[in-house]
Amino acid sequence: MDHSQKKIRAARVSIVTAVFLAVMKFAVGIFSGSMAVLSSAIDSMLDIVMSGVNYLAISHAEQPADANHPYGHGKFETLATVIQSVVIGGSGVWIIIESVQRLMSGHAPGRLTGGIIALLISVGVSFVLSRYLKQVARQTDSSALAADSLHFSMDIYTNLALLVGLVVMSFFHLAWIDNLLSIVVACYIIFEAGKLVRLALRDVLDEQLPEDLRRQIIEIIVKNRSNVFSFHNLRTRRAGSQKLIDFHMTVCKHLSVDEAHRLTEDIEQDIRQLVAGADIMIHVEPCEQAGCNGPEDCTQLVDKERETK
Numbered sequence: 001m002d003h004s005q006k007k008i009r010a011a012r013v014s015i016v017t018a019v020f021l022a023v024m025k026f027a028v029g030i031f032s033g034s035m036a037v038l039s040s041a042i043d044s045m046l047d048i049v050m051s052g053v054n055y056l057a058i059s060h061a062e063q064p065a066d067a068n069h070p071y072g073h074g075k076f077e078t079l080a081t082v083i084q085s086v087v088i089g090g091s092g093v094w095i096i097i098e099s100v101q102r103l104m105s106g107h108a109p110g111r112l113t114g115g116i117i118a119l120l121i122s123v124g125v126s127f128v129l130s131r132y133l134k135q136v137a138r139q140t141d142s143s144a145l146a147a148d149s150l151h152f153s154m155d156i157y158t159n160l161a162l163l164v165g166l167v168v169m170s171f172f173h174l175a176w177i178d179n180l181l182s183i184v185v186a187c188y189i190i191f192e193a194g195k196l197v198r199l200a201l202r203d204v205l206d207e208q209l210p211e212d213l214r215r216q217i218i219e220i221i222v223k224n225r226s227n228v229f230s231f232h233n234l235r236t237r238r239a240g241s242q243k244l245i246d247f248h249m250t251v252c253k254h255l256s257v258d259e260a261h262r263l264t265e266d267i268e269q270d271i272r273q274l275v276a277g278a279d280i281m282i283h284v285e286p287c288e289q290a291g292c293n294g295p296e297d298c299t300q301l302v303d304k305e306r307e308t309k
Contacts (some may be wrong), residue, residue: 008141010132010137010160011051011055012055013057014051014055014148015052018048018051020125020244021047021121021122022048023040024122025038025041025044025122026038026041028114028115028117032112035098035099035179036094037115037119037162037166038165039095039099039181039186040119040158040159040162042088042185043185043189044155046189047152048153051090051199060084073140082204085196088193089193089197092186092189092190095182095183095185095189096186098182099186103180104291112170113170119160119162119166122155122159124158126232130149130153130155130156131149133148134147134149136221158185161184165181182221201259203238203239206237206238209236209237209243209245213275214234217234217271218276220267221249224267228249228251229250229251232247233246233307234246242278243275243276243278243279244281245275245279246282249267249282249284250284250286250287251263252287252292253288260284264282268282
């Protein structure tokens with residue numbers, strides 16, 4: 001099985017598991033009346049969103065651009081993330097409002113045993129799934145699956161905290177703990193939804209790639225200094241899982257079209273090995289070195305100019 005199939009299968013397993021956990025928690029939460037379990041179910045909805053977005057990103061990673069979308073379809077993923085994060089954030093607000101009302105009315109949930117069992121199952125399933133996703137992410141070098149693995153790892157600790165709260169409440173009959181924990185989880189859900197919005201807006205506003213990644217791209221270009229006189233106007237941005245990179249590169253004016261083309265292909269290949277899903281555009285410009293009679297003379301002139309700087 002190749003890396004693409006492994007990633008798609010892992011993303012599907014993630015979605016199916018998140019749906020199972022969400023349905024189970026909603027059923028138990030409604031049956032028991034526990035806001036803590038219901039808030040955990042809303043958190044599982046966030047897992048579904050994250051896993052679904054990752055699945056779309058992975059399954060459409062190789063889809064070519066078309067006549068209507070010459071830059072690819074990455075922004076559709078961004079738009080879906082914005083809409084879904086708003087829905088999830090609104091769910092978090094609803095949990096807070098409902099929990100405060102129940103806290104003020106003194107509402108006490110019943111049948112806590114079902115909630116405890118549901119959270120125990122959730123902790124175990126999340127643990128196994130996070131380890132599986134982490135393993136596949138390492139094998140395929142998938143940042144999307146690595147992020148999904150981290151999210152399910154966070155769910156382990158969230159569900160453990162809710163589980164402890166329900167156990168304490170069942171022993172000491174402190175009904176307010178259920179609503180208090182629900183508010184805490186709701187705040188966490190809103191925080192995570194806010195992070196999704198910020199990540200999506202980063203793509204919408206064409207924010208450049210992280211600085212450390214830009215430095216590695218520059219190092220790849222500089223590595224070819226024997227043929228590259230200089231480069232400028234390096235621009236980077238994201239469109240969903242796609243990374244768009246373009247820059248101007250100055251080479252010896254006596255290089256043939258074929259030689260210049262092979263040089264750009266070598267640089268593009270090195271960059272794609274570093275940046276998965278990279279769409280690269282290199283604009284080649286001729287040098288303006290006086291007395292240059294060919295690549296060897298150009299290289300010597302360039303080296304002398306660099307030494308004087």
